[in-house]
Amino acid sequence: xxxxxxxAQDFKSDQAVRWCPGCGDYAILNSIQKAMAELGVSPDKTAxxxxxxxxxxxxxxxxxxxxxxxxGRAAAIATxxxxxxxxxxxxxxxxxxxxxxIGGNHFIHALRRNIDINIVLFNNEIYGLTKGQYSPTSRRGxxxxxxxxxxxxxxxxxxxLTFGARGNFFARALDVDLKTTEEVLxxxxxxxxxSVVEALVNCVIFNDGTHKAISDKDVRADRTIILKHxxxxxxGKNHDKGLIIDGFNLKSVKIGENGITEKDILIHDAKCxxxxxxxxxxxxxxxxxxxxGVIRDVDAPTYEEAxxxxxxxxxxxxxxxxxxxxxxxxxxxxxx
Amino acid sequence: xxxxxxxxxxxxxxVRFSGDSGDGMQLTGSLFSNLSAISGNEIxxxxxxxxxxxxxxxTLGGVSGYQVHVGSKKIYTPGDLADILIAMNPAALKxxxxxxxxxxxxxxxxxxxxxxxxxxxxxxxxxxxxxxDLRSAQIISAPISTMVKASLADSEMDLKSILRCKNMFSxxxxxxxxxxxxxxxxxxxxNKFKKRPAILAAxxxxxxxxxxxxxxxxxxxxxxxxxxxxxxxxxxxxxxxxQATAWGLIAASxxxxxxxxxxxxxxxxxxxxxxxxxxxxxxxVKTVQAEDEIAGVCTAIGASFAGNLAATSxxxxxxxxxxxxxxxxxxxxxxxxxxxxxxGGPSTGLPTKTEQTDLIQALYGRSGESPCVVVAAxxxxxxxxxxxxxxxxxxxxxxxxxxxxxxxxxxxxxxWRIPNMDEYPAIExxxxxxxMQSYWKPYFRNPENGSRYWAIPGTKGFAHRVxxxxxxxxxxxxxxxxxxxxxxxxxxxxKIDAIADEIPELEVQGNPDSDLLVVGWGxxxxxxxxxxxxxxxxxxxxxxxxxxxxxxLPKNTAEVLTKYKKIxxxxxxxxxxxxxLRAKVDGIVPLKYNKIEGQPFMVQELIDHFKTLLDA
Numbered sequence: 001x002x003x004x005x006x007x008a009q010d011f012k013s014d015q016a017v018r019w020c021p022g023c024g025d026y027a028i029l030n031s032i033q034k035a036m037a038e039l040g041v042s043p044d045k046t047a048x049x050x051x052x053x054x055x056x057x058x059x060x061x062x063x064x065x066x067x068x069x070x071x072g073r074a075a076a077i078a079t080x081x082x083x084x085x086x087x088x089x090x091x092x093x094x095x096x097x098x099x100x101x102i103g104g105n106h107f108i109h110a111l112r113r114n115i116d117i118n119i120v121l122f123n124n125e126i127y128g129l130t131k132g133q134y135s136p137t138s139r140r141g142x143x144x145x146x147x148x149x150x151x152x153x154x155x156x157x158x159x160x161l162t163f164g165a166r167g168n169f170f171a172r173a174l175d176v177d178l179k180t181t182e183e184v185l186x187x188x189x190x191x192x193x194x195s196v197v198e199a200l201v202n203c204v205i206f207n208d209g210t211h212k213a214i215s216d217k218d219v220r221a222d223r224t225i226i227l228k229h230x231x232x233x234x235x236g237k238n239h240d241k242g243l244i245i246d247g248f249n250l251k252s253v254k255i256g257e258n259g260i261t262e263k264d265i266l267i268h269d270a271k272c273x274x275x276x277x278x279x280x281x282x283x284x285x286x287x288x289x290x291x292x293g294v295i296r297d298v299d300a301p302t303y304e305e306a307x308x309x310x311x312x313x314x315x316x317x318x319x320x321x322x323x324x325x326x327x328x329x330x331x332x333x334x335x336x
Numbered sequence: 337x338x339x340x341x342x343x344x345x346x347x348x349x350x351v352r353f354s355g356d357s358g359d360g361m362q363l364t365g366s367l368f369s370n371l372s373a374i375s376g377n378e379i380x381x382x383x384x385x386x387x388x389x390x391x392x393x394x395t396l397g398g399v400s401g402y403q404v405h406v407g408s409k410k411i412y413t414p415g416d417l418a419d420i421l422i423a424m425n426p427a428a429l430k431x432x433x434x435x436x437x438x439x440x441x442x443x444x445x446x447x448x449x450x451x452x453x454x455x456x457x458x459x460x461x462x463x464x465x466x467x468x469d470l471r472s473a474q475i476i477s478a479p480i481s482t483m484v485k486a487s488l489a490d491s492e493m494d495l496k497s498i499l500r501c502k503n504m505f506s507x508x509x510x511x512x513x514x515x516x517x518x519x520x521x522x523x524x525x526x527n528k529f530k531k532r533p534a535i536l537a538a539x540x541x542x543x544x545x546x547x548x549x550x551x552x553x554x555x556x557x558x559x560x561x562x563x564x565x566x567x568x569x570x571x572x573x574x575x576x577x578x579q580a581t582a583w584g585l586i587a588a589s590x591x592x593x594x595x596x597x598x599x600x601x602x603x604x605x606x607x608x609x610x611x612x613x614x615x616x617x618x619x620x621v622k623t624v625q626a627e628d629e630i631a632g633v634c635t636a637i638g639a640s641f642a643g644n645l646a647a648t649s650x651x652x653x654x655x656x657x658x659x660x661x662x663x664x665x666x667x668x669x670x671x672x673x674x675x676x677x678x679x680g681g682p683s684t685g686l687p688t689k690t691e692q693t694d695l696i697q698a699l700y701g702r703s704g705e706s707p708c709v710v711v712a713a714x715x716x717x718x719x720x721x722x723x724x725x726x727x728x729x730x731x732x733x734x735x736x737x738x739x740x741x742x743x744x745x746x747x748x749x750x751x752w753r754i755p756n757m758d759e760y761p762a763i764e765x766x767x768x769x770x771x772m773q774s775y776w777k778p779y780f781r782n783p784e785n786g787s788r789y790w791a792i793p794g795t796k797g798f799a800h801r802v803x804x805x806x807x808x809x810x811x812x813x814x815x816x817x818x819x820x821x822x823x824x825x826x827x828x829x830x831k832i833d834a835i836a837d838e839i840p841e842l843e844v845q846g847n848p849d850s851d852l853l854v855v856g857w858g859x860x861x862x863x864x865x866x867x868x869x870x871x872x873x874x875x876x877x878x879x880x881x882x883x884x885x886x887x888x889l890p891k892n893t894a895e896v897l898t899k900y901k902k903i904x905x906x907x908x909x910x911x912x913x914x915x916x917l918r919a920k921v922d923g924i925v926p927l928k929y930n931k932i933e934g935q936p937f938m939v940q941e942l943i944d945h946f947k948t949l950l951d952a
Contacts, residue, residue, distance in 0.1 A: 013801070015813060015814075042796075043799050044793070044794060044795065044796050044797070044798070044799055045793065045794055046793075046799075047641070047642070047793045049638070052804075059801050059803070060801050060803075060813075060814065063799055064799050065641075065793035065799050065800065065801075066799075066800075066801040066802075066803075067638075067641055067668065067801065067802055067803055068801065068802075068803025068804060068805060069634070069637070069664055069803060069804065070634065070660055070661050070664050070804060073630060073631070073634040073661060076599075076626065076627075076630065076631035076634035076635050076638070077634045077635070077637055077638035077641070078638060079624065079631075079634075079635050079638060080597070080599060080624070080634065080635035080636060080637060080638020080639040080640075080641075080642070080646070081638040081639065081641055081642045081793070082638075082642075083597070083622060083624060083635065083638075083639065084595070084597050084622065084638065084639035084642035084643065084644040084646070085642040085643065085644075085793065085794065087794065088642065088793050088794065105627050105628060105631070106627065106630075106631055106634075109626075109627035109631070307622055307624075310617060311617045311620055311621075311622070314617040314618050315617070315618060315620060317618070318618045321618050321619060322590060322619070322757075323583060323586045323587055323590055323619060323757065324754065324755075324756070324757055326616070326618065326619060327573065327583070327754045328571065328754060330573045331370060331524070331527065331573060331574070332571045332572060332573045332754065333373065333374045333571070333572050333573075334570075334571055334572070335376065335567045335568070335569055335570060335572060335753075336569055
């Protein structure tokens with residue numbers, strides 16, 4: 001095993017980062033580099049695969065093996081990398097358009113297979129690189145260059161889609177919350193199987209302030225909750241709000257009011273096989289706080305290991321077999 | 337079983353098996369071809385099956401056929417028209433009227449020739465022989481269903497299962513007709529049904545019944561024998577094009593030391609490649625049945641980046657979906673083998689039928705200037721060689737290579753000598769080595785062939801990024817510099833062009849000293865060669881130049897083509913290769929002979945056409 005300690009600097013490439021000043025992607029880049037250092041996997045054994053879009057320029061900025069690929073196809077390419085060489089740590093960098101519009105099919109099938117890749121989904125709810133069209137995560141009625149009268153379609157909610165595709169790991173991070181971002185990235189990378197980290201990022205040019213309602217400093221504590229496995233779901237500026245189950249729904253309550261005590265507050269169980277509550281937590285909005293942190297983290301067999309195992313099992317029966325040996329097991333006849 | 341009937345010796349014979357798609361005619365045909373091969377004959381086979389899995393019983397749409405050409409001399413095609421037809425029902429007879437000679441022997445199951453059978457097959461009268469004008473044919477009419485029912489009356493099988501054994505009766509009858517020892521057939525069946533003793537017993541019984549029926553009733557005025565051919569010594573097996581393709585990839589994997597990876601999505605007529613490789617876990621092959629065609633090629637590109645010999649298999653519509661990703665592999669200069677088993681198009685077209693209509697798509701069906709290697713197999717067995725060669729060129733030159741086969745090659749079969757892998761060349765992946773570390777960049781090239789070097793993830797000190805954006809030729813960083821783009825376009829082209837130095841020169845077959853040069857490529861080889869051979873045997877001078885290397889073309893292509901007064905390019909499309917040759921060789925104006933019916937050429941139509949060209 002490698003014992004070398006890495007710093008974030010070891011994962012910085014010599015290329016100048018070319019995102020717009022103030023872009024939320026910078027924060028995620030820094031967090032991933034820090035997380036990579038913390039994980040301690042050598043840059044030589046790390047592959048970063050991206051699709052197309054602003055965030056997908058990412059591989060050029062990290063000093064690992066990397067490939068900037070085809071719009072929407074990063075999940076399929078990352079699946080190939082990991083299946084071919086399960087010893088590599090594989091990251092997939094993607095955006096809301098890349099992952100959920102053109103790449104939607106590959107996204108759900110990567111999750112279904114549970115290939116061990118770390119998907120970081122940069123969600124700014126806009127197409128930035130093509131200069132401002134609505135995306136599959138833009139809210140209904142959103143006005144953009146391609147929806148001048150507002151969109152007439154509902155957005156995908158990445159958590160919902162992840163669970164619908166039988167995903168076993170989902171976390172949410174916010175560009176301006178570096179600490180939580182780094183923590184969830186580390187947990188995502190350590191998770192065996194497909195992990196999805198939805199990183200809410202701001203596009204300063206085409207969709208500035210899209211996450212403002214939850215990300216602004218003065219409202220963030222009351223409108224968001226950071227979930228941690230095994231800890232009570234408490235939030236708020238004064239740490240006095242919490243979540244309880246009310247019928248089939250989640251409900252926000254104030255500790256100390258109506259006889260509610262800390263003991264009544266739900267304890268977060270990210271490891272629960274049943275994703276019903278994770279689904280509820282992952283889609284909270286409106287009166288309920290938007291959840292950050294690791295919402296679901298469940299172990300399940302991974303695709304690449306199963307592929308490898310099946311081959312080992314069959315090969316154990318024919319340990320030295322080569323093509324010629326196999327061909328001679330067919331129906332044959334001799335010409336002498 | 338004393339048999340006093342006269343035995344006629346044949347140089348070659350074409351047998352066509354035909355029935356409902358559930359009648360087991362494909363199995364019967366392949367068993368018969370194996371039996372002939374085991375007897376030392378040359379064989380070539382071709383199935384002709386409907387796109388529907390099980391069309392309504394007894395209808396024209398449900399007729400499934402399998403043609404075998406058996407020879408005592410070298411044969412190159414499954415034959416034009418059949419000498420012998422096995423027709424299990426009236427629909428099969430009607431559909432195959434156009435596939436048989438007028439004096440053919442026709443074996444029918446008379447039990448299925450009843451009113452219901454005639455009506456399902458759309459006959460106007462109750463005399464199909466008259467109605468189809470088959471009076472010159474020799475009809476062997478046997479109550480096959482009745483006899484099979486009687487034979488298996490004591491078995492515990494239900495009627496449906498009993499009738500499923502009918503095909504073995506016809507196989508037994510053919511064994512008698514061709515003086516093939518019935519023991520050989522019994523041996524094959526024992527292997528085939530090893531794990532199902534009840535079914536084996538029933539099939540063996542019916543097989544022998546069929547043989548005895550022929551022998552006892554002297555069902556035909558003559559029986560036949562096709563003598564063994566003198567062939568190179570060795571162990572032979574029967575191989576279909578798709579299997580050969582799959583095994584050729586495995587051979588390349590062993591020779592290169594690279595693990596084999598296939599990313600693919602099922603598509604007719606290429607699916608068998610995915611199936612065959614999925615079954616070869618004993619040889620360490622990794623396959624991903626992807627969510628779509630695009631993911632098929634993309635998983636392969638990922639595996640290639642990670643250092644595997646990576647391939648994707650598809651047919652025309654799938655190749656169209658893969659084109660953007662192939663361009664990524666061209667731009668990132670990663671090895672990738674793309675197999676296109678061509679079928680009738682455009683769109684869904686004729687999925688089970690054969691064509692050569694993807695040539696231009698393979699050459700040019702991508703955005704930008706995006707040259708890649710294109711090779712084409714020309715026989716079912718040499719799909720093995722060209723899959724091997726495509727892999728070798730892809731790996732050693734760091735480029736995608738497209739292998740074109742077609743439904744005719746993919747499903748057709750021939751006898752194949754199991755190769756000794758020592759006879760195949762080494763494949764040397766151009767890996768980076770430690771000494772390069774100080775100066776290496778992703779697009780640093782081998783000056784000898786223009787290929788870049790391969791640094792696979794996990795290699796210490798070579799972490800780097802590639803991608804679809806244009807890169808600086810020296811630093812490997814993203815570049816939009818106009819001069820650099822021009823240079824990189826030129827370098828990518830030069831890399832492919834340089835491959836012409838490594839591939840064999842074009843050979844002229846037939847009589848090179850001729851005024852007429854027949855030109856073909858890929859799967860039409862057998863038909864073109866047979867036609868040219870026959871004309872030369874008749875004393876007419878005809879030459880043949882058949883291409884397996886399409887891009888780049890063999891170096892002497894212009895030299896060969898400009899020698900002949902008259903060139904006719906024959907292909908199963910509207911002249912794609914002819915147009916390509918005109919673009920590549922200045923000054924030639926070839927004639928064209930084209931057919932797009934979803935069927936291979938007929939040798940006879942080629943002979944007739946070449947004769948008119950010779951006379952003109």
